[in-house]
Amino acid sequence: MLITDHNLRYILPCCFTPKFQVLDIQTGGRKNCFVFFAIDGVTGRILNYALGYDATVTETVDNLNFIKREIWCAPNKRLPPLEIIRLLRSGNLKANKCFMSDCSKNINSKSANEAFLPSSKLIVISRVPRLNLLDLKMLQSFVIHCIYDWPQNVLCRIGKPTVIAADVVNDIVDLAVQRVNAILDRKPTVFGISEPNPSQ
Amino acid sequence: MSLSYSKSVLPKPYPGEALSSWMFRVRELVPQPALYALSNSTFDDKLTTHGQHERDEKLDALKTPYLPSSSFTHKPCDDLDLCFDGEEIQAFVNAYALSESWLKRAFAASDAPIVPVAYRRGYCYRCMEEAIAATGFPIYLKCWRFLLQPYCIRHSSLLRDGNDFLFERIDFGRKLFQQHWEQHREQLRQERIDEENRYVLSLGLRVQKRLQKLLKECNDSGVRHDMLSFVTTLMRITFLPSLRFCFDDTKDITVQGFDEGRINRFNNIMDFYHTVRRSTSAARGRSFYLVGLMLDWINDTEAERASIAHCNFLPTSPELIWVNLNRSVGASQAKSMLKLFSTKDLSVSMLKGGLEC
Numbered sequence: 141m142l143i144t145d146h147n148l149r150y151i152l153p154c155c156f157t158p159k160f161q162v163l164d165i166q167t168g169g170r171k172n173c174f175v176f177f178a179i180d181g182v183t184g185r186i187l188n189y190a191l192g193y194d195a196t197v198t199e200t201v202d203n204l205n206f207i208k209r210e211i212w213c214a215p216n217k218r219l220p221p222l223e224i225i226r227l228l229r230s231g232n233l234k235a236n237k238c239f240m241s242d243c244s245k246n247i248n249s250k251s252a253n254e255a256f257l258p259s260s261k262l263i264v265i266s267r268v269p270r271l272n273l274l275d276l277k278m279l280q281s282f283v284i285h286c287i288y289d290w291p292q293n294v295l296c297r298i299g300k301p302t303v304i305a306a307d308v309v310n311d312i313v314d315l316a317v318q319r320v321n322a323i324l325d326r327k328p329t330v331f332g333i334s335e336p337n338p339s340q
Numbered sequence: 341m342s343l344s345y346s347k348s349v350l351p352k353p354y355p356g357e358a359l360s361s362w363m364f365r366v367r368e369l370v371p372q373p374a375l376y377a378l379s380n381s382t383f384d385d386k387l388t389t390h391g392q393h394e395r396d397e398k399l400d401a402l403k404t405p406y407l408p409s410s411s412f413t414h415k416p417c418d419d420l421d422l423c424f425d426g427e428e429i430q431a432f433v434n435a436y437a438l439s440e441s442w443l444k445r446a447f448a449a450s451d452a453p454i455v456p457v458a459y460r461r462g463y464c465y466r467c468m469e470e471a472i473a474a475t476g477f478p479i480y481l482k483c484w485r486f487l488l489q490p491y492c493i494r495h496s497s498l499l500r501d502g503n504d505f506l507f508e509r510i511d512f513g514r515k516l517f518q519q520h521w522e523q524h525r526e527q528l529r530q531e532r533i534d535e536e537n538r539y540v541l542s543l544g545l546r547v548q549k550r551l552q553k554l555l556k557e558c559n560d561s562g563v564r565h566d567m568l569s570f571v572t573t574l575m576r577i578t579f580l581p582s583l584r585f586c587f588d589d590t591k592d593i594t595v596q597g598f599d600e601g602r603i604n605r606f607n608n609i610m611d612f613y614h615t616v617r618r619s620t621s622a623a624r625g626r627s628f629y630l631v632g633l634m635l636d637w638i639n640d641t642e643a644e645r646a647s648i649a650h651c652n653f654l655p656t657s658p659e660l661i662w663v664n665l666n667r668s669v670g671a672s673q674a675k676s677m678l679k680l681f682s683t684k685d686l687s688v689s690m691l692k693g694g695l696e697c
Contacts, residue, residue, distance in 0.1 A: 159610040281676045288613035292449065295456050296419035301614055326562050330680065
């Protein structure tokens with residue numbers, strides 16, 4: 141078992157594919173989109189996000205499965221993990237995959253210390269017990285809720301709900317991130333796993 | 341060249357009037373500045389042929405506001421009720437030399453969830469009659485856009501739903517009123533149905549009033565937002581496919597939107613979130629009855645008395661609702677959200693009848 145270090149941040153990469161498409165104003169075409177979130181593995185706060193377009197659903201789902209198993213570990217001063225987000229912003233999923241696989245050589249390393257080198261590393265989520273205090277399922281449900289539960293100022297800019305203009309999609313994700321972080325500011329333990337009842 | 345009109349000529353907004361309605365009245369009573377602004381657009385030299393065509397259509401629509409503006413057909417609709425940054429509203433503000441801050445103060449709505457403009461159908465005929473008596477216009481009120489207000493509080497009646505194809509009209513209020521009279525037989529039929537459902541409707545109205553009271557008493561914006569989200573989630577639950585039988589006697593559950601057709605898909609999470617926005621006032625009124633049962637705001641005896649002859653399967657107890665919901669796919673997501681939005685006044689612990697989390 142790894143010894144967790146409080147000077148390190150544990151960042152959960154999370155990818156989500158909304159069911160709406162993005163309208164390309166210039167070409168009039170529609171594009172699939174996915175949102176990549178970098179979530180603080182301890183507090184649940186969303187540290188950064190990136191939007192990607194034009195990936196096929198299969199590619200995105202593969203990517204989701206791929207990154208879900210790991211967690212990003214970085215020193216506190218080196219947040220958020222901009223490298224990966226920049227790569228996703230380019231819309232080049234393959235580049236992201238290459239990047240991930242380059243780093244993933246540490247995932248199966250038997251040396252615990254190797255995963256805690258000063259530079260950012262990927263580690264296996266189940267090996268960090270401190271992270272199990274966060275109810276990820278609930279957090280992800282809320283993120284999804286915020287993506288679809290459009291506030292008034294977004295709703296009044298949407299005509300067809302299945303095809304949304306790129307700037308509105310940006311606002312939707314931006315507002316969703318704000319809502320997630322706001323609820324954590326108000327109720328910091330809202331996504332915490334409740335401790336088992338001792339009487340049971 | 342100065343505009344030849346006086347500000348005092350502009351009609352004052354009617355209490356609760358939507359901006360689109362007031363814009364229409366202003367253009368009707370003082371049309372010159374709008375025409376002047378459009379015909380002397382400073383972007384003339386930059387306009388493409390398509391742009392000119394669009395501008396001409398807008399001019400025609402302003403000159404003859406009783407005709408639909410076909411230029412809206414293939415574009416996302418502009419929300420002239422609540423979106424103050426739109427191009428058309430900006431042009432209106434400039435044309436009539438209005439203050440933007442005043443416009444927002446006068447017409448901004450609360451943070452309550454709204455029905456998107458493409459699905460706006462609801463209206464209260466009696467409110468319109470009163471508006472005609474006061475102003476000469478059948479005014480469209482912004483509260484009819486609020487998702488959690490399917491009933492007219494003033495007249496204690498369920499809102500009527502207009503035609504699917506009127507929503508983008510610039511004279512929306514007037515067309516609703518006109519259509520109400522043109523479809524006289526439909527109105528008689530609706531009155532008969534309302535009479536048969538009067539107990540269910542009155543219980544739904546009671547739920548709406550109680551909710552509004554709770555929201556009014558809440559001073560914390562965060563808690564208020566959680567309460568709104570809690571009730572909206574409960575409404576979404578009532579629109580899950582496993583509870584569709586509760587709406588068997590409702591003519592239409594959802595309205596046709598922008599290029600969507602009438603197909604109810606209910607096959608993904610998008611539908612879970614979107615169906616409530618598309619729902620008719622009648623469906624939302626029924627949904628409030630079910631929400632009241634789940635929250636125990638309506639007791640079993642009251643529900644039994646309210647049972648409707650031609651809707652035998654309408655639940656009269658929360659157990660009958662949950663027994664269907666607990667095996668529904670979308671319910672688990674909703675239950676997580678209900679836990680999250682629980683507050684002192686509205687919480688999961690208040691839900692009666694077998695919520696399995």
